[in-house]
Amino acid sequence: xxxxxxxxxxxxxxxxxxxxxxxxxxxxxxxxxxxxxxxxxxxxxxxxxxxxxxxxxxxxxxxxxxxxxx
Amino acid sequence: xxxxxxxxxxxxxxxxxxxxxxxxxxxxxxxxxxxxxxxxxxxxxxxxxxxxxxxxxxxxxxxxxxxxxxxxxxxxxxxxxxxxxxxxxxxxxxxxxxxxxxxxxxxxxxxxxxxxxxxxxxxxxxxxxxxxxxxxxxxxxxxxxxxxxxxxxxxxxxxxxxxxxxxxxxxxxxxxxxxxxxxxxxxxxxxxxxxxxxxxxxxxxxxxxxxxxxxxxxxxxxxxxxxxxxxxxxxxxxxxxxxxxxxxxxxxxxxxxxxxxxxxxxxxxxxxxxxxxxxxxxxxxxxxxxxxxxxxxxxxxxxxxxxxxxxxxxxxxxxxxxxxxxxxxxxxxxxxxxxxxxxxxxxxxxxxxxxxxxxxxxxxxxxxxxxxxxxxxxxxxxxxxxxxxxxxxxxxxxxxxxxxxxxxxxxxxxxxxxxxxxxxxxxxxxxxxxxxxxxxxxxxxxxxxxxxxxxxxxxxxxxxxxxxxxxxxxxxxxxxxxxxxxxxxxxxxxxxxxxxxxxxxxxxxxxxxxxxxxxxxxxxxxxxxxxxxxxxxxxxxxxxx
Numbered sequence: 001x002x003x004x005x006x007x008x009x010x011x012x013x014x015x016x017x018x019x020x021x022x023x024x025x026x027x028x029x030x031x032x033x034x035x036x037x038x039x040x041x042x043x044x045x046x047x048x049x050x051x052x053x054x055x056x057x058x059x060x061x062x063x064x065x066x067x068x069x070x
Numbered sequence: 071x072x073x074x075x076x077x078x079x080x081x082x083x084x085x086x087x088x089x090x091x092x093x094x095x096x097x098x099x100x101x102x103x104x105x106x107x108x109x110x111x112x113x114x115x116x117x118x119x120x121x122x123x124x125x126x127x128x129x130x131x132x133x134x135x136x137x138x139x140x141x142x143x144x145x146x147x148x149x150x151x152x153x154x155x156x157x158x159x160x161x162x163x164x165x166x167x168x169x170x171x172x173x174x175x176x177x178x179x180x181x182x183x184x185x186x187x188x189x190x191x192x193x194x195x196x197x198x199x200x201x202x203x204x205x206x207x208x209x210x211x212x213x214x215x216x217x218x219x220x221x222x223x224x225x226x227x228x229x230x231x232x233x234x235x236x237x238x239x240x241x242x243x244x245x246x247x248x249x250x251x252x253x254x255x256x257x258x259x260x261x262x263x264x265x266x267x268x269x270x271x272x273x274x275x276x277x278x279x280x281x282x283x284x285x286x287x288x289x290x291x292x293x294x295x296x297x298x299x300x301x302x303x304x305x306x307x308x309x310x311x312x313x314x315x316x317x318x319x320x321x322x323x324x325x326x327x328x329x330x331x332x333x334x335x336x337x338x339x340x341x342x343x344x345x346x347x348x349x350x351x352x353x354x355x356x357x358x359x360x361x362x363x364x365x366x367x368x369x370x371x372x373x374x375x376x377x378x379x380x381x382x383x384x385x386x387x388x389x390x391x392x393x394x395x396x397x398x399x400x401x402x403x404x405x406x407x408x409x410x411x412x413x414x415x416x417x418x419x420x421x422x423x424x425x426x427x428x429x430x431x432x433x434x435x436x437x438x439x440x441x442x443x444x445x446x447x448x449x450x451x452x453x454x455x456x457x458x459x460x461x462x463x464x465x466x467x468x469x470x471x472x473x474x475x476x477x478x479x480x481x482x483x484x485x486x487x488x489x490x491x492x493x494x495x496x497x498x499x500x501x502x503x504x505x506x507x508x509x510x511x512x513x514x515x516x517x518x519x520x521x522x523x524x525x526x527x528x529x530x531x532x533x534x535x536x537x538x539x540x541x542x543x544x545x546x547x548x549x550x551x552x553x554x555x556x557x558x559x560x561x562x563x564x565x566x567x568x569x570x571x572x573x574x575x576x577x578x579x580x581x582x583x584x585x586x587x588x589x590x591x592x593x594x595x596x597x598x599x600x601x602x603x604x605x606x607x608x609x610x611x612x613x614x615x
Binding site for chain 1: 464465467468469471472476478479482
């Protein structure tokens with residue numbers, strides 16, 4: 001059974017993070033929102049597995065649930 | 071069809087086809103009684119009437135009008151309804167007249183982002199879709215009804231007959247009807263209400279119709295033009311000529327084009343409908359030099375909703391009267407025809423005393439399942455076409471932007487999905503699925519997919535009765551249980567050199583025996599014949615298990 005990998009999986013994480021911020025540099029809020037939507041769709045398609053995608057949605061949602069409770 | 075309706079140069083929808091005529095039922099003291107009364111002579115009511123009359127069940131259709139529908143209205147008819155029409159004896163005129171299309175183009179902002187070809191699966195008699203004005207659709211059904219009448223079948227269309235009250239009597243219904251000659255009454259064992267989304271029958275009975283309202287208006291215009299647009303479906307998201315909204319261009323027969331423009335929620339409908347406001351909109355879309363004539367203009371809003379139950383005692387609702395969907399995806403008239411396809415054979419068995427009343431409860435089970443699937447699919451299309459929040463618009467636009475460059479995003483773009491019939495999974499009528507290696511698409515509950523068979527097609531040999539289909543297996547001529555017979559149809563995988571038949575009905579199995587329902591749905595299947603198993607499946611499929 002495939003499962004969402006929540007352990008560190010990105011080599012050179014600081015470099016990746018810098019790339020992510022660099023990609024947004026100079027974009028307006030609307031352009032950044034559009035960029036984020038495109039990157040989510042691109043990565044989701046790459047993952048493909050519906051079960052993993054469901055787990056990823058739940059993992060991201062957990063923060064909202066926690067904020068609602070507190 | 072050996073007779074066409076003469077229209078004297080008028081448009082067919084301006085011509086009374088079944089004008090009011092006084093019936094002996096209106097004579098004082100007539101106390102008329104009919105086995106089945108159908109309310110509404112639209113596509114669904116007429117389809118039900120033809121189905122019942124073909125089975126020799128006397129049927130009277132009441133409609134307050136006497137013409138086919140005004141304007142084109144429903145225009146997309148999918149493969150499964152065309153197959154049902156074949157069974158009803160009127161598929162050919164529809165398909166001969168209709169426009170077959172396979173290519174679609176999607177535009178976003180000022181550019182085309184991609185095109186697609188439906189690439190319909192080979193080995194089917196009928197195309198994936200035809201476009202045909204609803205008035206032609208109804209005309210051909212009316213002509214088929216008249217043809218049955220001439221053959222002595224018990225079918226009667228009464229125009230100018232408006233049902234004003236209906237009362238459940240426990241063993242049937244009592245109706246009052248208004249006519250140009252005044253009111254009269256009749257009783258019936260059964261009533262099928264096919265009186266449309268605004269169903270007066272539903273209102274008279276005080277029944278619910280809940281669901282989701284979509285706060286949007288669409289301008290629908292059918293124009294006649296000599297344009298060299300190809301026979302394709304063109305869909306625009308946020309085009310320059312209709313900013314922030316959507317637009318659709320689709321071809322119908324006779325040089326008529328369907329144009330659908332989203333207008334938004336806060337508009338003055340009467341203003342928007344005026345030609346002086348419609349024509350500039352169309353010019354902006356089609357270009358100044360294209361000559362066109364308006365045939366029909368309407369503004370519609372829509373809801374996705376259904377009745378909690380379709381069957382209420384001796385009144386059974388079908389089509390838009392029972393459920394309503396958004397028009398994206400051609401699921402209105404198409405699903406309504408599947409309703410009566412499901413209902414009529416069950417009603418016949420119950421009326422003949424061969425099946426218990428609870429067989430009719432499975433009409434609710436199966437068609438509510440279908441309605442929910444249609445509502446889900448058309449709601450999803452609508453949410454894509456008209457995003458309801460900022461973030462849904464951001465994702466919608468992201469999918470459209472990506473679709474221009476990347477194949478992966480194209481399946482996410484939803485401008486209406488191909489309407490496909492639902493599989494009655496989990497239906498209480500489903501029997502054994504004992505064919506090891508059998509294809510999933512022909513599991514119990516599924517509609518039989520068509521396949522080539524010799525010089526013709528399999529579906530032309532199916533329907534109207536229970537059948538035992540044997541593929542390279544031995545079966546007797548007939549299996550009977552409780553007065554219900556399944557008739558043998560013996561074929562071989564070798565009858566189809568293309569291999570489609572084997573791929574659709576055998577899969578990895580070497581032989582198969584299928585029990586098929588009168589509506590061409592699979593009831594049960596096995597690798598070989600077992601009399602006891604077939605009898606059990608017949609009992610299950612007729613609500614007698």
